[in-house]
Amino acid sequence: MTENTRRPLMAGNWKMNLSHREANKLVQDLAFRLNEKQLAEVEVVVLPAFTSIRTVQSAIDGDKFLIGFGAQDISQHTSGAYTGEVSGAMLAGLGCTYAVVGHSERRAYHNEDDALVNAKVKAALANAITPILCVGEGLDIREAGTHVAYTLAQLDGGLAGLNAEQAKKVVIAYEPVWAIGTGKTATPEDAQEVIGAIRVRLGELYDAEVAGAIRILYGGSVKASNAAGIMAKPDIDGALVGGASLDAEEFAGICRFNEVAVS
C-alpha cells in the first residue's frame, strides 16, 4: 500500500450568504482562530459569493493569512455575450485558486448536467483553478440502494476527457443531497463506502498513483463535533462545509479536527 500524503482540505462554501462587509469580518475572525502550524497541516479555503471575492482577497493578501479562496461556480465559456456569467480568467485574475463545480444546488436549480459540469471542470483547469467537483445522490437513490453506481456515473461524466495529469489537479467532493443542510450527516461508514468506491473508480479510470493523489472530500452537515470521526476514515481527505462555515468558531473547530481524539 502506498503512503497517504494527501494534505487535508477544509473548504467553507458560504453559498448565497453574507454582504461583502460580513465576509470581510468572517475571514478575519477565522484567520485569528487558526495558528500557522494548524494552517500548515490543514489547507483551509473559503468560497464566498462572487460579490465578496475581492474583499476576501484584500483581507487575505493584506494580512498574509494562510487561507485560500475561490468561487462557488465558474462559466464554461471563455468570454463574450453570456450575461450574468463569470469566467475562469476573471476568477484567476482575482487570485481564486478553487471553484466549486456541479454543486447539487446548481444541478437541481439550474439544470446543470454532467456535460455542463465537465465543461466547467475543463474551464477551471484551463485557468489553473482547482475544480472541486461535487457528486452525490438524492434520498430516492439512497433508498433504492443504487447510490454508489449513481455517484460513480456522475464522477465519470465530470471527468470525461481529462488525462491523468489533469485529473490529478481535481478535488472531488462527495455530498449526498439528503445530508446537505438537513442536520442529517452521513455516518463516517456511509461516507467511506462511497468515497472508497470513488477512489477505486479513479484507479480504473487512471492508475493507482492518480487515485492515491486525488483528494476526496465529504460534504453534508459537517460540524466541529463530527469532523474528527469523518476524517478518521482512510479515503476521506477533508470536508466541504456549508452552514457551519458561516460561524468562525465552528469552522475553525472543523479545521482543528486532528486535535480531537477519536474513540
Ligand SMILES: O=C(CO)COP(=O)(O)O
Ligand atoms: O452543500 C454543502 C457544502 O457545499 C453542505 O452544506 P451543509 O454543511 O450546510 O450541510
